[in-house]
Amino acid sequence: MEEALCKSTAATRSWCKSLPKSELHAHLSGCISKEKIREILRRPENEKLRAKATSLFSPRTSLNLKECFELFPIIHEVINSPAVLREVVFSVLDDFAADNVIYVELRTTPRSSDAFTPQLYISTVLEAVDSYHKEHPNGLLCRVLVSISRHLPVENAREIMKVTEAIMKEIAGTTRADLIVGLELSGNPHRGSWDDFKPIFEDSRRRLHLPISLHFGEVLDDKEANAMLDFRPSRLGHAVVLSDAVATRMITEERNIGVEVCISSNLMTESVTSLQEHPVVTKLLGSRHPFSLCTDDPGILDTTLSEEYARLSECVALSRERVSSIALKGLQLSFCRDENVLESLYRTFFRKLQQACCGENATECTLANIIDRRIPAPQPLRS
Numbered sequence: 001m002e003e004a005l006c007k008s009t010a011a012t013r014s015w016c017k018s019l020p021k022s023e024l025h026a027h028l029s030g031c032i033s034k035e036k037i038r039e040i041l042r043r044p045e046n047e048k049l050r051a052k053a054t055s056l057f058s059p060r061t062s063l064n065l066k067e068c069f070e071l072f073p074i075i076h077e078v079i080n081s082p083a084v085l086r087e088v089v090f091s092v093l094d095d096f097a098a099d100n101v102i103y104v105e106l107r108t109t110p111r112s113s114d115a116f117t118p119q120l121y122i123s124t125v126l127e128a129v130d131s132y133h134k135e136h137p138n139g140l141l142c143r144v145l146v147s148i149s150r151h152l153p154v155e156n157a158r159e160i161m162k163v164t165e166a167i168m169k170e171i172a173g174t175t176r177a178d179l180i181v182g183l184e185l186s187g188n189p190h191r192g193s194w195d196d197f198k199p200i201f202e203d204s205r206r207r208l209h210l211p212i213s214l215h216f217g218e219v220l221d222d223k224e225a226n227a228m229l230d231f232r233p234s235r236l237g238h239a240v241v242l243s244d245a246v247a248t249r250m251i252t253e254e255r256n257i258g259v260e261v262c263i264s265s266n267l268m269t270e271s272v273t274s275l276q277e278h279p280v281v282t283k284l285l286g287s288r289h290p291f292s293l294c295t296d297d298p299g300i301l302d303t304t305l306s307e308e309y310a311r312l313s314e315c316v317a318l319s320r321e322r323v324s325s326i327a328l329k330g331l332q333l334s335f336c337r338d339e340n341v342l343e344s345l346y347r348t349f350f351r352k353l354q355q356a357c358c359g360e361n362a363t364e365c366t367l368a369n370i371i372d373r374r375i376p377a378p379q380p381l382r383s
């Protein structure tokens, strides 16, 4: 995979790290670093789990979707209490902050297990994010997308939507009220059918007024891809295995639907064989279709958002201006619709971009000035 990905130089990696970035496609369980998982596994109560979890740590050059979906249940076993869930949220947010991510939308699937009900799961995540903000008042900002998993029964999705609605009512007026900013469909793309989940998402969009992102084109299926475009989601995740007809439709007719691009994930899971063949290179960059670079599962894939920027910029020889505008697009495609919050994020973005491009004390910087600094209105809600 290394070859296919293009190696990035230390200088590009360092510049991409200093760039302020937004992460819009990150699954909580897939974000936990191996170091953190090892730390949790060393605890006496996890002795039995330790042997089972060794597959998480084997060095890999590829990880097909089937293997990937075998790892998640093991990580779920590691997160075996609200206290551990809270701890991993903190750890994941620390990792993003260390990578100079200023805004992250964490997506996660509320689950039922011995330790959780969907209600307890969501409440714990929201409490953890809220506490993280309070402990880091000038730190990164996190928002949450509630995930529906297509490989689980439809009934489960219905329950999650109901619980989300109840929680949103319960937290209205508190500091947690704005934390849930969207809904998303993910899960094993070989299982479940969009036709079955669509009515649930239609109903939730009407009732909750939240934007929706759909995992789209992770495997080739024109019928499903067209049905998903007919639904007009606010964003699409992956969009990597598409027929020419679907790709053309997306780029020409659906110009407002931003794509969450996950390069390393797509290469690792063998959705494409090289970055040169990835739609971000063959289609999105040239058409100026809006997209945001994302990590998907950085813990499992051993990547960071900076690394994703460095690989793309080096492999396609993008100018720093172009890379900076890709980073800005990440913020523009955010599901956060609170104008005050967005304004503050844009200010942080431009301040940090200035530092990245020109150093702390520069009074004039042509590179950062090339970027249009007007603060755009929040993304409209699609219906």
Ligand SMILES: CNc1ncnc2c1ncn2[C@@H]1O[C@H](COP(=O)(O)O)[C@@H](O)[C@H]1O
Binding pocket: 027, 028, 029, 030, 068, 072, 107, 108, 109, 110, 147, 149, 186, 187, 188, 189, 215, 218, 265, 269, 296, 297
């Ligand atoms: C590799 N590409 C992918 N494609 C589709 N779904 C994925 C995914 N990577 C992760 N997930 C989804 O996220 C869950 C784990 O995080 P949470 O427990 O929800 O935080 C997985 O169970 C799967 O449903």
